[in-house]
Amino acid sequence: MNTLEMRRKLFSRERPDIIYAIGDVHGCYDLLLSLQQKILSDAASHHGSKWIVMLGDYVDRGPKSCEVINELMTPMSGDFERYCLAGNHEQIMLDFLDEPRSDHVWLQFGGIETLQSYGIGQLPEEMKARKALLAEKIPGEHISFMASLPSLLAVPGFCFVHAGVVNGVPLQRQDDRHLLWIRPKEQTRPGSENLFLTVHGHTPVRTVSLSDNRLNVDTGAFMTGRLSAAKITRSGEITVMHAE
Numbered sequence: 001m002n003t004l005e006m007r008r009k010l011f012s013r014e015r016p017d018i019i020y021a022i023g024d025v026h027g028c029y030d031l032l033l034s035l036q037q038k039i040l041s042d043a044a045s046h047h048g049s050k051w052i053v054m055l056g057d058y059v060d061r062g063p064k065s066c067e068v069i070n071e072l073m074t075p076m077s078g079d080f081e082r083y084c085l086a087g088n089h090e091q092i093m094l095d096f097l098d099e100p101r102s103d104h105v106w107l108q109f110g111g112i113e114t115l116q117s118y119g120i121g122q123l124p125e126e127m128k129a130r131k132a133l134l135a136e137k138i139p140g141e142h143i144s145f146m147a148s149l150p151s152l153l154a155v156p157g158f159c160f161v162h163a164g165v166v167n168g169v170p171l172q173r174q175d176d177r178h179l180l181w182i183r184p185k186e187q188t189r190p191g192s193e194n195l196f197l198t199v200h201g202h203t204p205v206r207t208v209s210l211s212d213n214r215l216n217v218d219t220g221a222f223m224t225g226r227l228s229a230a231k232i233t234r235s236g237e238i239t240v241m242h243a244e
Contacts, residue, residue: 007086007151007176015155016081017048019232020241023055023208023217024087024201027062027113031227032071035243039229042241043080048234050080053153055201055217056087056162056180059146060110062222066117069142086149087162088180088202094146097138100130151179154196157236163202164214167194184214199230208240 020039025032036052043050058072059065076082089110096106102123104111115123118137124130153160154171164182165174178186183203194213201218208228209216215238221227229241 007149007179009152009172009174010083010150010154011171012153012155015157015234016051017234018043018046019051019053019155019158019160020229021053021055021160021199021215021217021232022229023219023227024057024204024221025054025062025068025227026057026060026089026110026222027065027068027117028221028225028227029062029064029067029071031221031225031243032068035227035229035241038241038243039231040078040080042231052076052080052082053160053199054082054084055160055199056085056149057089057201057218058084058087059093059114060089060106061113062110063113064117065114066142069145073141073145083153083160084145084149085153085160085162086146086151086176086180090146090149091180094143097134097143100127100134102130151176157196158199158232159194159196160199162200164200165194165198184212184216187212187214199232210238 058068072084092106092109096104096111120137124133152171159165159171161179163180164187166178167187197213197215199215203216204218204220205216208230215230217228217230219226219228225244227243231239231241
């Protein structure tokens with residue numbers, strides 16, 4: 001995917017009855033399956049529309065990135081819809097696959113673990129052979145999936161992104177560079193307030209935290225062994241769920 005191409009932004013005029021927003025998975029496939037099972041069990045007692053919103057960073061650092069992508073590409077059963085947003089780690093992996101240099105920053109960014117999950121232990125020295133190995137081992141469907149991920153999902157009262165938004169900028173005009181990479185301290189602008197809650201990951205926190213009209217759901221699964229989700233009901237009630 002060309003880094004200059006803009007990703008899609010999704011907008012819904014209606015909010016589902018329940019949204020489960022899941023933080024950064026980072027190759028922690030077993031935790032993802034465990035958390036999804038808890039979500040399905042929790043949702044079984046609720047009627048109405050139900051979404052799972054994945055907040056990006058499915059690959060790198062953890063041991064099973066390939067399995068995570070396979071899972072997210074598999075349609076969910078039952079009455080759930082799942083929306084997967086782009087994270088900066090998907091973007092930088094795509095950048096590497098476009099030009100797989102041996103000094104590419106992705107390889108120090110968790111990319112080696114991701115390559116291992118695809119059965120690649122050592123990259124060939126020669127560029128042509130390297131590209132051939134990557135094309136052989138990494139399914140084109142996985143690359144297309146990561147390239148097609150939207151950068152933002154907004155519903156009344158809530159905005160879901162990987163990293164965050166620049167306060168005071170209309171959502172339609174938010175730059176993907178910020179949506180995928182911004183840090184909390186960079187989001188504020190003097191005198192600007194957003195009339196919605198931003199739900200995001202990207203910057204690991206010890207526990208799911210609410211501050212400055214932001215809900216951070218990234219509890220650093222690959223470091224802590226805890227993958228978290230925020231459950232948001234139509235009334236706006238927010239509760240936290242974990243898999244450990």
